[in-house]
Amino acid sequence: MQRARIIYNPTSGREAFKKHLPDVLQKFEQAGYETSCHATTCEGDAIDAARKAAERGFNLIVAAGGDGTINEVVNGIAGLENRPKLAVIPVGTTNDFARAIGIPLNNVLQAVETILTGEPKKIDIGQVNGQYFINIAGGGRLTELTYEVPSKLKTMVGQLAYYLKGMEMLPSIRPAEVKIEYDGKLFEGEIMLFLVSLTNSVGGFEKLAPDSSLNDGMFDLLILKKANLAEFIRIATLALRGDHINDEHIIYTKANRVKVINQDKMQLNLDGEYGGLLPGEFVNLYQHIDFMVSADKARVLEEE
């Protein structure tokens, strides 16, 4: 008998998941899973809950929440030898990862249907300084705006909140002096930000890392070198269409390992949350987690 554990964040998004819970449980039961659930109680609780579920032999963990909840569930199991499969029901404010694996957003029952008709696929995740990430990591003042946006504002206006906060911060953004080693190459100089990404859709910029693949063992590394305000606005506009990658201020390349050594104090951003201070070495863990992806996405991944 297959066993599934649903770990859901009751505060996520518009708190819409709970009313669907009986239907969700029933659908997983009908599909042959003996299913139970756990509502997270505070920040970090999904890490513990996921680890316990893995240790108790659940075959599938279903994370219901936003990117923050999936990140925690992954952090709970990524270090274990025997890792259950993961599935995602996206009900958060930002659901970049669910979008990347083809799970429909903001429709709980459709998401469940997609999971149950989908396939497990081995997907890369990232590791840095003992922590794991699923979408993106980065550093530089500009990346800090993701956690300076108050969550109430996030829920109310979604992605727009990031842009507004970004506009407000722009004039105060200072470059930072760094050394970045990536797969044997070295960049040394002042940067506005660097990003190490696993998926191509980041904070509403769907073409920020246009070449990223979910299962090739490589990050997309993007470095934005020192730029003035006018240059920065021009590059951000290009980035909306994915046309930023040939700009002279940008380094955009694939890398399996990225080591960042900072001269100035620099915070690490992991999947949009504060992840401690840099320096750090980012390692791509090749096909480390089995995620249930949509049938369409499974076909695309097989063809890549």
Ligand SMILES: Nc1ncnc2c1ncn2[C@@H]1O[C@H](COP(=O)(O)OP(=O)(O)OP(=O)(O)O)[C@@H](O)[C@H]1O
């Ligand atoms: N019971 C709880 N009370 C308060 N916070 C919680 C609770 N359970 C989980 N959390 C925290 O809420 C954070 C955000 O959750 P999550 O990502 O699921 O939803 P979101 O905020 O709607 O979406 P996103 O993070 O994608 O913007 C998580 O990082 C988690 O630590």
